[in-house]
Amino acid sequence: MENADTIAAVATPPGRGGIGVVRVSGKGIKSLALKVIGYVPEPRYASLSKFFDEDGQVIDQGIVLFFPAPHSYTGEDVLELQGHGGPAVMNLLLSSCLSAGARMAQPGEFTLRAYLNNKLDLAQAESVADIIDASTSEAARCAVRSLQGEFSDAVHIAVQALTDLRISVEASLDFSEEEIDHAHHADVSHRLKGIQAHLEHVLASARQGSILREGIWIVLIGQPNVGKSSLLNLLAGEEAAIVTEIPGTTRDTIRRTIEIEGVPLHLLDTAGLRETDDAVEKMGIARTRSTLEKANFVLLVMDSRWGVTPADQVILDSLPAGLPVIYVYNKIDLLDERSLARVGKGGSEIYVSAITGAGIETLRQRLLKMAGWQPRSMGEGVFMARQRHLQALTAAREYLENAAELDRGAFQPELLAEELRLAQQALSAITGEFGADDLLGEIFSRFCIGK
Structure with missing residues (x-):
């Protein structure tokens, strides 16, 4: 995804501190850097620089880091300006970036861009906020595991298994019920039970993670x-x-x-x-x-x-x-x-x-x-889960239970295929492969500005 806007925000908490960070992301980073620090910094190399306002006056002096696209947090060009952490200095530095062509970032917009640019899936993006909001060390460790993709991987395993099973079931739609041999039916049953067992494990781990989060x-x-x-x-x-x-x-x-x-x-x-x-x-x-x-x-x-x-x-x-x-x-x-x-x-x-x-x-x-x-x-195997994750996992389990009921009766591939499709759709909503735009707005609006 290409976004025409260059966004900027203070990425460190409000108040006084030893260091404050202004983060900038977008296509206009190089021209902005020329105005704010006077040159385009070397990629991924920390350099000491003066920071200038729109009139060319020195605001502060600090460290500059430049991460060219696509090898950055957002997948876009990213510039980080690390100065002294006083509120007045940070406001001046942010104002300089805005005068140089950036606009104020919305809450969670940096992480939203990372998601839209396929740097993170939706579950990983949510775990970024969960790390920040973690109230215990165990919750923080659990959120980091989700950020690293453990939860997403477990969901992808179930989605892939469902995809393979759907291919097998839907292929049988071309044959009459009499032509479907018992071996094929038994194979479908066996694979369905395996997916159900895996999903139960994921759901149990997610419930534990929900306790840590909430x-x-x-x-x-x-x-x-x-x-x-x-x-x-x-x-x-x-x-x-x-x-x-x-x-x-x-x-x-x-x-x-x-x-x-x-x-x-x-x-x-x-x-x-x-x-x-x-x-x-x-x-x-x-x-x-x-x-x-x-x-x-x-x-x-x-x-x-x-x-x-x-x-x-x-x-x-x-x-x-x-x-x-x-x-x-x-x-x-x-x-x-x-x-x-x-x-x-x-x-x-x-x-x-x-x-x-x-x-x-x-x-x-x-x-x-x-x-x-x-x-x-140490919370081994626990995923940081939100209420929407639990709802999606529970819905997928119910669809699989419906599929199992159908499988135990006369083999009806049309109905079985539909229940499997709905289960896959519910699971894909967790990682954002299937979902509505209003869900994204709701999720990222709860992030802090600068993240």
Whole structure:
């Protein structure tokens, strides 16, 4: 793809830093370089240069890198100007590039051009944003594997196998049902089962990657003064919430993201759910109920000395239908020896002390289990997946299941071929071989400018 526009943007985060980078891409790089630095730099060679504004005044001095097409990130001529990372300097340097013929890049436009120029497929392009947004080291490693093409390769294997199977099935359309021998039918069945098994493996890995990318939203609820804030502080490893013995201290939702075995867990401490006349506390309770709508599951925190009280039951009855609940009995450090001996083991009940830390490791492992995380060595074989990837994989699985049903009955190559075509189309949407332009706009509009 050739694009007439030359685009430019600051590629480093806003604010002050030791180094700031302005990235430029397009056909007009050489003429732009003559105006901004006074010469066309040698390809792929770092050189020290002065940067000039449109009046020929020196803005800054830094490193210049030139990557000629097609051997660049975007597949076009790319120029990177690395100067001192002050906001004023970066703005001046960007303005100089715009005056020299470039326009401001749109969010994700550099990566979009890389995709359109076949430098990346769509799944790899999305992984660029996932690397930037990764909230844990494990998520970052997983995103890098997707950028390197591991996810795309797994999808391509399934697409190629489907293509080969479709050729075989559609070739049989020229023959009557009586002329199709049992060996051919058995071969189709065998190959279809192999594709289904491969797709199940890919889907399982993608679901794990989705957990790494999105994290799990966990809401702490319970009556006031049962230790929700203390529990949050202990899990977060910092004093994220104020802890007092006064009921109703937490008036607003407090969010902290923690990492357990590389999985990001978003913990939300909420205002205690109870009847109150305090206007501010009422607002906090209203926000608590709103927060519950997006939770993956909740921790109902209770005082272990009293167990599930009528007030706790009211809270349980008010939860959205089907929302999973872990019962957390706090303050076991206050139990006497007889009561402590009756503390349950396993099930959906966890007994902890937010003061001593007892039971916290059990709680952490239960959170991972509830999230659906299957521990693997350094996330081996896990693909960074988005919701659209999971939807495409699930749709492909359903089409293959329909194909398998047809295959188990009388051999109907027309219907079987159509289900295989739909499965292939669903998988091709993951890498962008099949898809709509509005999908591209939605994906790349979420990228940061400069990437």
